[in-house]
Structures are given as C-alpha cells and as structure tokens.
Amino acid sequence: MKRVCLKDVAEAAGVSAVTASIVLNGGSTRSRARVGAARQEEIRRIAAELGYRASAAARILKCKELNDIGLLFFENAQNIREHVGFTDLNIQFTRTCRELGIRCQVDWFDSLHHPDELPGLLTDGLVGGLLIAGNPNGESERFLREQCRMPFVRIEEPGEYSVMFDPAPALREALEYLAATGHRRLGFVNGPARFQRYRHIRGIVASETARLGMESPQEFYYEAEPYEDFSVDAVLAERRLMDCGEPPDAVLVSSAVLGKAFVSLLQQRGLRVPLDVGVVCFEATDWDALKFVPRLTAVEYDYTEIAARAVRMLQELMKSGTVREPRLLVPERFTVRDTVIDRRGRKQ
The missing domain is CATH 3.40.50.2300 (Response regulator)
Incomplete structure (x- = not known):
C-alpha cells in the first residue's frame, strides 16, 4: 500500500502543503496561530482517517536539536547537470562538512514544475539548518519567506542571510x-x-x-x-x-x-x-x-571559499539565532592563462 504523504492530506483537506505541515509537523506558535483551531482539528482528523504518520525525521525535529546540515538545490535536473557551479558547490560543501565533522545531506527540487509541493528536506529532513542554492518558486518560496522554522542561508541569491560572489x-x-x-x-x-x-x-x-x-x-x-x-x-x-x-x-x-x-x-x-x-x-x-x-x-568562482563561509554562517545561525555578518561577499579571482597575450610584445 502506498504510504500517505503530506501532499495527500493537504489535497484532502483543501489546504496547501505548507499549512498541513504547520499543523501536523509542529509549526511555530506564530505559524499555527494563522490557522484556526477548527481548521487545525479538521486537518488532524483527515490525516488520521487517511492513516498519515509524520516521518521519523519530523518527530525528531520536534523534540531535539539537530546539528546536521543540508544543501538544497532549487533547479531542474537538466540545468543541474549543465551547471558546473552546482557540481563544484556540491563537492566543496561535502568536503567542508567532512573536514568539520558535520553530517550533511544534499538534495534537489524542481519547484518551477512543482510549485504546489515542498521538498522533504524542508519539512521532514534530518537536518537542523539548510543552505539554499538556486531559485525556489511557489510554495517553497512562500514557506521559506513566511513559515520556515529552520535556520537557512542562501547562496548566490539575496536574503536575510546570504553568501554571494x-x-x-x-x-x-x-x-x-x-x-x-x-x-x-x-x-x-x-x-x-x-x-x-x-x-x-x-x-x-x-x-x-x-x-x-x-x-x-x-x-x-x-x-x-x-x-x-x-x-x-x-x-x-x-x-x-x-x-x-x-x-x-x-x-x-x-x-x-x-x-x-x-x-x-x-x-x-x-x-x-x-x-x-x-x-x-x-x-x-x-x-x-x-x-x-x-x-x-x-x-x-571560488567554490571552496563560498562553501566554507556559508557553512560557518549557518553554524553560527543555528547556535545563536543570529550572525555578526548576515550578508557576505566572496571575491572572484582573475587568472591569466593562454587566451590573452601582451600585444606590445611581452608574452605572458
């Protein structure tokens, strides 16, 4: 039998996946206040009738602090394959976490073609903080902007906490x-x-x-x-x-x-x-x-440096709830090789 997921409950209740997640997976008091008590009860009733069970990750997130971090790409598969930067960022993020002794997860989600859904790493992943790369759309962007309780840092996109080239x-x-x-x-x-x-x-x-x-x-x-x-x-x-x-x-x-x-x-x-x-x-x-x-x-681009700075910023945000420098710029570097020559005769 197919496992009932959050999207199934949301569709049956006539609400967004974000609203269903807030009610069922432990949204903040402020977030739950936006959903009426009667509506919350109805969502819980429908979830019980459908046999929905919150994932183990979501249950853990309710009761303990997690130090694991995730890297979530918002892009379609083809563009991820063709984007050399995403490949490099993935490698350098994993390497940085390994050097610091941090457990990590990497995932991608095509929010442009699935605007009404949320990636699992946002709602029930075993991580205490996220690095966001790419451009979230639809429910994903609204969830990050309005209702996400998890600390997150954007890479190469402006935000409250961001690291950019x-x-x-x-x-x-x-x-x-x-x-x-x-x-x-x-x-x-x-x-x-x-x-x-x-x-x-x-x-x-x-x-x-x-x-x-x-x-x-x-x-x-x-x-x-x-x-x-x-x-x-x-x-x-x-x-x-x-x-x-x-x-x-x-x-x-x-x-x-x-x-x-x-x-x-x-x-x-x-x-x-x-x-x-x-x-x-x-x-x-x-x-x-x-x-x-x-x-x-x-x-x-220097992906080694941007990955290291983004991870450090996220760690600081997870530990203290704020950071000293919420918006960091990582300088790119210029390297002379074979496609430019000194036209005045001084060969480089």
Missing part, C-alpha cells in the same frame, strides 16, 4: 590587464539583462572601459541565454561582434562553455587566439577553464 574586483583586474597589454576594443558577451547579476556586471564593464579609454560600443555587445542552446548563441555572438568594420581585439565572454565555443569560431574564421583576439571568460571555474586548448584566461 562579488565579481567586481576580479572584473576590474581583468579589464585593467587587457588595457595594460595593449587591447583597445572590447567585445562583450553577457548574460540576459533580466537578471540583476548581469546588469551589475554590465555596469562594471561600462564604467571600467570608460575609465581605461577602451572602446566598447553597442555593436560589440550581445546577450546570451544561460540555459538555451549555447552553440546558437555562440554563432550569433561571434557574427555580431566580428562582422563589424573594425572588430574587437579582445572579448569578454560569460561562462567557460560559451568561451570555448567562441574561441573555436574565431579559429574557424582564420583568427588566431590570442595573437589576433584575446578572450577572457567570466562565470567560470578553474577546472573548466583548464580543460581546453588554449587554456582560458578567466574570472573564476
């Missing part, structure tokens, strides 16, 4: 390096402007190119979709930038995947990288930038 110092360093090595015309393949991060990066690039006296006109700019067909975006971006009368002598490209495709297209055009065109990637990881010939010069 700071691209500004490394991007400025990269642009200064390009200017210092004789590059004067910058092409820019960015992510879509609907995301605040890419608007922020575009602002940094615009202010720095102006300060450094580099040309970066609108015809040198292209926005690529991070989860669409990157090969199509690479072709369109390369044509837009390189079909200009006087094309750029350096290109800043979002992601190592798109950067590799861009380098290949430049070579097919008969251009030499880095002799004719320099290429710098951002939103890359070191291992992804290294697995290519030529090795990519890149602005890179």
